[in-house]
Amino acid sequence: MLQQILLEIEKAQGPLDLNNLARKLGIERSALEGMIQFWVRKGRLKDSELETELNCDTSDSTACGGSCPGPQNCSFVMTMPRTYSLASYDSE
């Protein structure tokens, strides 16, 4: 069940939508989210929201019209969908 999630992501040609995956595996969407969080905790999936927050550098205030250059605080940044990617592809 848990493994299938990783397998499906790996198999996917292109980005995979959460709703489609839930339908494919016959898992309730909210339950799938719980399972994904399990993998995020295990470090096997990377949660884009956690990644970008960790990386926000607030020391440089010159960028982007004087606001924080980090993706969270610039007024031009768009609310982008949350993504989870396989950690095994994290080379280098």
Added chain:
Amino acid sequence: MTDFTIALAGNPNAGKSTVFNALTGSRQYVGNWPGKTVEKKEGNFKYNGFNIKVVDLPGTYSLSAYSLEEQIARDFIVKEKPALVVNVADAANLERNLYLTMQILETGTPTVVVLNMMDMAGHRGFQIDTQKMSEGLGGIPVISAIASRNQGLDELRQIIADFVQAKQEAQPAGGIL
């Protein structure tokens, strides 16, 4: 005087607070869990001559102690040993909610499942066979409820009372937990 302590457990947004308020009415007090910044709500109600204390555990998705809330909920169930856990589950998100149910059952604590928000599940066209579910969970009571409309709560009170009664009879000497 408190005769029995029961705990309310469930996922965030499963309607635990509504059940808690319905059970205890105005007889509740809010504090903090010892040494933690997490809010602790307790209340009382009387039924068939029993004094029953209700502890509202923090809303959690699991009992695996990944977060402070999970740690608190787990410690209370395992160490304080409430007489009964009332597990409030969101019927519209049954699969996610039942994961916590399985973990509660794994602790060996007597448990009642309240399938809340049956109206939401109905809107989605879900039909849930509570009888089958009870069987699937080893025969524990499964109550369907719409706590926001006060439906199913009398049944819950009755089941709590039955349980307390049976517990009293099984342990004629004591009774304080």
Added chain:
Amino acid sequence: MTAAGIVFNHPIYVEYSREIETEIERLCVAIEQLPELIAIYSPRWLAIQLLEHDEVLLAEVKAVSGGASVIDALEGSLTRLEERYGEDVDIILADYRYSFVNSLVRNVLTRPAVQPVNISDKIDKVVTHRLLGIPIFLTLMWIVFKVTTDIATPYLDWVDAVIGGPITHWTVGLLGMLSLTGTWIESLFVDGIIAGVGGVMVFVPVLMSLYLALAVLEDSGYMARAAFVMDRVMQKVGLHGKSFLPMVVGFGCSVPGLYATRTLENERDRILTGLLVPFMSCGARLPVYVLFAAIFFPQQTGLVVFSLYLLGIVTAIGLGIILRGTLFKEGDTTPFLIELPPYRWPHLKTIWFYVWERTSTFIRNAWTIILAASIVVWFLMATPANGAGAFADTEVDDSAFGMVSGAVAPIFAPLGFGNWENSGALITGFVAKEVVISTAALVYNVQDVEVETRPTTFFEDVVEIGVGFVRATVDTIKSVPLIIGINLFEGEGEPDPTNLMAAIQVNFEATSGGHGALAALAFMVFVLLYTPCMVTIAAERQELGVKWMWFSIFGQFAVAWAVAFIVFQGGLLLALG
């Protein structure tokens, strides 16, 4: 323990595999030896938690006297199970629970035979369709730019009239009261600051409508789908599947787009995407397109702007493919999961917040970067470089600015816009793309005839501003049916060209040998493709490193030159324009 036939705690457990159950039993035996533990915990429960590597309980068991025996047993169990499953034991245990719950739910929950498809799903079926997804994305983009230019153009004329009229009058009047008329200070204010900053401020209405359109797409949830659809394309051509997310951000501003590349895991992918993001046309480049399209393609402003945005995307993808085949050969296409938010009606408050935040950032920029750039440019233009004339009273050809720009101008000759005015605008455009406009306003303003100083009273000016605004609003409302309706390509009569517009037109016709429209197109393409601004360069340095920053600066310049060359020379060959 029953009451009225109800079981409360029948020992129903998830049943794990035989191997796991054996190990649980083994651990239970060890735990039952320790009264301190069984006083609190049920042995089976504790055994399972220990197998799941629960730190808190592990520490507790270790602290108990005799706990070491349990830990020994646990280590043996874990070794055996991990050997058997080749996986962490907690994964196996959680998997059993999830599977148990899944099959229980299948047993007790009946979903309707015909799943009620919600509207969000229905829209997604079409919008993220493998074939239809891209045309829909392009159509929406086209509507965005059509709406943006149509709605904003009347206000554009209004703001232009206000800045050129009342504000200039008032400044001149005020300086007159301070008896500064005719001095270089008057020239600095009127020819430098008002012409430069004002020239950019004129485009605030255009940007507001662009930000409005983008905010609606963003807040409704469509932008996430656009990224999803385009990322499928990216992955198909061998680029990272998450590349388009930062590029969509780049439509607003390249800088956050660069920072958004951080969601890519692999450093090579991050650098490659970071190099492509600046080709996405940001908001600051829009004024340049609008100005030049209004001069040379007054009937098709929206189409021209849309084509430029599209060219940016195509160039980025094309270069991405080339770079992937050469400098960035290694690297996998990482598969990933995307959480598309449900569609919703855009919230007015959120939209207003986005539009206001972004517009005010743009205006703040105008008052800092552009003000500074305008003053510097004015100063360089006022400074005689070869001894002819005096400060603030020199022919532009003799000024420092004219000399430097003139020296660079031949580079742009094959592109059809090789004179000192245009090269000066492009050089200063490295600071920010708005500066291209402010510099153009300055250099072309010089040749302007004296501003007719029709004496007006303050009251008349205020009335004029108000009337102008109402007129602009009426024009905008009149333009709405044109957007959705019939004659999409035909504006209703051209607005009067301003002095600046007329000057630019004359100039481009001259440099291109009578092919002004082609040269203007090449100019816009160049502005689209070369380095967006200083802040982007700083962000590139931080995100990509110094080496790739230089690569990007020179690379973008080369690409911009080459594509502009193709546009102009190709256009000549095909005898367009």
